[in-house]
Amino acid sequence: MTAADLILASSRPRRGRRSLFNRVVIYGLLLIFAFIYLIPFVVMVLTSLKPLDEVTGGNMFALPHDLTFEPWIDAWGKARIGVSETTGIAAYFGNSIKMVVPAVIISTLLGALNGYVLSKWRFPGYKLVFGMMLFACFIPLQSVIIPMAVILGWFGEIGNTLTDLTGFSFGFGNPTVNLIFVHTVYGLGFTTLFFRNYYETFPNELVKAAQVEGASFFQIFRSIMLPSSTPIIIVTVIYQFTNIWNDFLFGSTFAAGDQSPMTVALNNLVNTSTGIVEYNVNMAAAIIAAAPTLLVYVVGGRYFVRGLLAGAVKG
C-alpha cells in the first residue's frame, strides 16, 4: 500500500454518511431509468395477453385479468395485413428470414475478403478505396432509392424476358432476391470496415512468413486469418442481421403485398384504417417482429455492443 492509498483509506470512514446518501441517489436514479426503459415493452407484453375489451376499457399497467394467448395466435395466423387476405404475419416472418439469411452470409463473406485485402495486401490507392467504402456507410438511403427503383424495374423486365425464353426468371425481378441484393450492396461498407479494423491488429509478420513459405492468397486467408476471426464474424453477423431484419425503407420501397418483409407487414397491420383496432393483436405481432433481434441481443449482447461501437467510434 502506498502512502496515497493509506490517506485515501483513512479518509473513507469520515465520508460514511454522505457516501451512503450518494449511493442511494445513484441506485435510485439507475432504477428509475431502468423502469423507464423497460415500461414500454412491458406494456406491450401485458397488452398482448389481454382480451380487447380489457385493453380498451382497463388500465394499460394492470396485469391481465383474463389471461389469453388468442392475440398471439391471431397475429401469427389470422390477422389481416393491410388490404390483403387474413393470413397473419407468419408468411411475412418467413419473407424476412429468406431475405436476411443470404444477405448476411454474402455481405459478411465479402466484407471478410475486402478487409483482408485492405489490411494485408495493400496496393497504391488503397486509402482512397477504403475511404470511399467507409463513406458508403453513412449516405442517406433516400439519395439512392430512386435510381435503385429504376434499376430493379429493369431487373424485373429481364426476369420477364428470361421467363418467356426459358420458363425461369433466374431470380430477376423476385422481390426477395432484390432485397438480398440491395442489403448486400449497402452493407458492404460496414462489413468491410469491421473486418479491416480487426485484421489491422493482426501481425503482418505472420502473413509475410506464410508468403515466404509459398502460401497463396486464399491459403493465408483460410488457414491464418479465418481461424482467428470468430469474434469479428459474430460481431458482423449480429450487426448485419439486426440492421437488415429491422430495415423498413428498402422493404417498403422494393417489395410489395405478400412479398413484404416483417417490418412492412407490421406497419401495415398496425396502421390499417379498416375495422376496429385490435391493439392486443398489434402488440403480439410487434413482439413477434422484435423477437429475432431481441434473441440475438440476449444471446450475443457482448458482441452486439462491440459491433455498434466498432461501427461508430472507429467509423
Next chain:
Amino acid sequence: MTVSIAPIARKAVRQPRALRGALQGLLPKLVLAPSFLLVLIFVYGFNLWTLFLSFTNSRAFATTNLVGLLNYKKLWDWTFETDPPSNWYTALVNMALFGSLYLVFCLALGLLLAVLLDQKIRGEGILRPIYLYPLALSFIVTGTAWKLFLDPRIGLEKAVHDWGWTSFHFDWVVNPRMMIYCVAIAGIWQTSGFVMAMFLAGLRGVDGEIIKAAQIDGASTFATYRSIIIPIMRPVFFSAVIILTPMAIKSYDLVLSVTGKNPGGAAELPSTFMYSYTFSRNQMAIGSASAAIMLMTIAAIMVPYIYSEMRENVR
C-alpha cells in the same frame, strides 16, 4: 508460428510457379474489385444519378429534360412559405426541433447513465443491458410501442385518470402540432442507451491514476467529473454527435410508426418529404432535390471526419 504455416506451404509448392506468381499479384485486387465496383455504381453512381434527376422535370417517371435549378428554387421558396406552412417548411422546422432534442437528450442521458454506471455499482450486468435493449428493436416496433403507450384513449392519459388524477391531459401523439415531440421521445428512448455505451467505454479508458490524484487533492466526485473526466470525454462527445446527426437526418420509419403514417404531414421530416413527393405525389425531381440536400448535409459532416480519421489511423 512456422509450425502452423509449414503444411500450407508444402501444399502450395506443388502448383506450377509462373502462372501462380502472376495470378497471386493480381488476386487481391480481383477479390476487392467486385465489391468496390458495386459501391462505385450503387453508392456513388446512384448519388450522381439522383443529383442529375434533381435538375430535370421528372414526375412519375425519370426524364432527361433539364430545367436547371428550378427544383432547388422551388424548395428555397417553400422554405419561407410559412402561411400556410409548406410541407418543406414543416419538414425543416421539425428537423431542427427533432434533431436538437434528439441530440441533446441522447447525449445528456447517455452521459448521465454512463457516469452513474461507472460508480462501481452492483448489478451493472443487469442494468446496462436494460438501457441498451431498445437498440435491438426496429423503429417500427419502437414506434408501435410508443404509439400505444402515449395514446390518450388507452395509454398513459387513461392510466393516470384511472389512478385518480382526472385533469391530467397528455394527447401529444394524436395532436398534429405535438406529434414530432413524440417521435423525439421514441427516438431518444431507442438510442440513448447506445450513447451510454459509448461514454461508458470512454470512461473505462480513463486512467485511474488521474482520478486518484484528484481525490487526494480533495476534489469531490462531482468536481472530478466536471473538471477532469468530462473534458477528457470530448472525443466521445464528438463521435456521438457525428453518429447521431446522420441518424436524425435519416429518421423515417420512426415518424411513420409513431404518428400512424404521418397524417397530414404533421410530423414531416426531410426523409418523409422526399418519400411522399417521389412515390405518392409524382414529383420525382423535387424528391431528388430534397434527397440531394440531405446527402450534402450528411457529407458536410462525414467527409471531413472520415478524412481526418484516415489521416490519423491509416498508415
